[in-house]
Amino acid sequence: MPRIVQKFGGTSVGDVDRIRKVAERIKKTRDEGNEVVVVVSARSGVTNELLARAKQLNPDPARREMDMLLAVGEQETIALTAMALHAMEVPAVSRTGAQAGILTDSAHTTARIIRINTANIEEPLQENHVVIVAGFQGVDDLGQITTLGRGGSDLSAIALTYVLKADLCQIFTDVDGVYSADPRIVPNARKIPVISYDEMLELASMGSKVMQSRSVEFAKKFGVVFEVRSSFNQNPGTIVKEEASSMEDVVVRGVALDKNQTKVTISGIPDQPGTAAGVFQALAEAGVVVDMIVQNVGRQGKANLTFTVTRDDAERARKTIETLIADEEEGSVTVEGDVAKLSVVGVGMRTHSGVASTLFKALAEESVNIQLISTSEIKISVVIEESRSDEALRKVHGAFGLEQEALPKPQIGNSPIA
């Protein structure tokens, strides 16, 4: 019998009516002849309520107690989901992370899965039950409740798919799948039916809210095939899997825009070994996460170093560099917040020439100036002025022919359909 893991996020189980709809979908999957393991998140809003109470009592709560507190969210959902299935005469049983055998290390609030003892899941499956597992949580070898951090429920689902040797993992969320571009900016963007892990990772790292990179990396490492699809309609979603030969026919899978970028330029610093290392060590110590880095060839023994950071980190980056420059008594720093990063992603591009030139030509035709360029195996990113970035995205999307298929208008957002 085929075995399917279905994961439902917080919006999908946001109230009792939605939990009932989730149960109906589970029942349908089971009625079609599948063994079903379900992973659920906390109802949306619950985690924030719990955090608010915690902060009122303690501005810096202990991580162990935070895990104890947050784990109640999914525990509520698994019980309610089981009850909803029982009301439809579907045999079902719930499992906390600990009961599901999800053993983690003891890094509270950011625990890593060590192994999963599946006996407590296999047994009810053999007895024809749906097994409903609390996502996001596990237990360490001392019996302490742990949580897996952001995106933890996706990780629970993908890890369970692997250890249970399930045939498919479905990640139900409030978006319809992965698109060739953000449909709010590019109305004729189309849903990508199949995408590789690496492409998904590049898109995920670019602020696409579909999934955390961590879960995609785990799926890639263990070869877990999963589908991202909407819990509010019946449309097929996007299948994420290892690159397949047929996938190579497509050069560019999608284009993405990240407006949460600030460009920092350090000018006139010594062009000698160790300069860049000193800069990025200081930034790392200050907790600033650096994204793109470009260093120009210097003149007269001086170099210019440019990098991008998120806007939250911009002020911290400026102060760190100013302190460093003051110590060295050389160089100057400028911070520009009105920039955006536009990226073209596709596994095909590494075996095709011309992707870069198509991108640059499209931007030139829109008279958009390129401030920085950075390339990887499957991605080319450019930093451009933010005010023109939406038009630029639409232009580039069209230049790669991503809109060419006439498909139904993409659905996005959390409007449930009847």
Place this chain on the structure above:
Amino acid sequence: MPRIVQKFGGTSVGDVDRIRKVAERIKKTRDEGNEVVVVVSARSGVTNELLARAKQLNPDPARREMDMLLAVGEQETIALTAMALHAMEVPAVSRTGAQAGILTDSAHTTARIIRINTANIEEPLQENHVVIVAGFQGVDDLGQITTLGRGGSDLSAIALTYVLKADLCQIFTDVDGVYSADPRIVPNARKIPVISYDEMLELASMGSKVMQSRSVEFAKKFGVVFEVRSSFNQNPGTIVKEEASSMEDVVVRGVALDKNQTKVTISGIPDQPGTAAGVFQALAEAGVVVDMIVQNVGRQGKANLTFTVTRDDAERARKTIETLIADEEEGSVTVEGDVAKLSVVGVGMRTHSGVASTLFKALAEESVNIQLISTSEIKISVVIEESRSDEALRKVHGAFGLEQEALPKPQIGNSPIA
């Protein structure tokens, strides 16, 4: 170092401000040189919210899933209480029922404690931590979460006091202690400083909301001394313990009134062996709980049988008896709802004469007619008309001199003091 178990009910931990006050009290107890183990309930209201959601999804939820659901209430409270203590720089750690080693049978929603493995509590105590245990919940030998039913958190506290060999158990609630009568009816009632388990049981069974009989019975069985006191003031409460010789000086400890009574009379039934047995077997099968039973001497081979039931059970009792009488073709049934049961309780009364006559004389002076009388080792109960029962209670309270000591006006209810 003295060891104290403190239990705080749902009202006492009803919001973050109250949790902070609870933490202050725990800190004070610890600062006074005690090892402290804390048992907490779910925030008041949480259980009802969870039940409401469950009922919307399933009118008859599975008990196992109900336990899974309800257990989140205390888990939230233990985490928040630990965080509040940490903010006061008190080392503290929380334990779910399972983590606290509270092993129960598998009777979901009404589980019984089998044993408690204290290692996970002793260890942090040795390390000078306050240990905060989720009341009401445990775990069966398959790792399933169980709950102990009504009054379960009191039971958790008393059982932990026993297995941890603690010196005292304090049950903090929204009343000040046990009174010689309900202060809302008898304004000059006084708080009883010390009471025996049996007296407490008689008062508890009479609708006194202080504690469930089950926890008192457990305390009696294992000789656990506990104190009932208010979480909203610093007043000493009522100590509940085995009868002590000094306690015998007092004849009557308190008087109680139970207005949730209905009197059922069956007249003209055969006065022969087996008649009463048939009646009460039929009532038991119908799920009717019978309180007082009185059978008068019959005449001409006929007997009258009178008993009391709660008002909820009155209609069911009537129907059961009517069916029985119809089968036997003899007798008639009358049901009177406007009655109350007044009881005089005290371990001293069994070695003193004159308690019954004092009671009857007091009622006679108030012109209150006695409809039924029932006696036990430590209690005399009478059924009287409800409309006069408040005056009767005040009169009887005075007749036994229970108001004689001039004490501060009793405080009751949940008005927190600063």
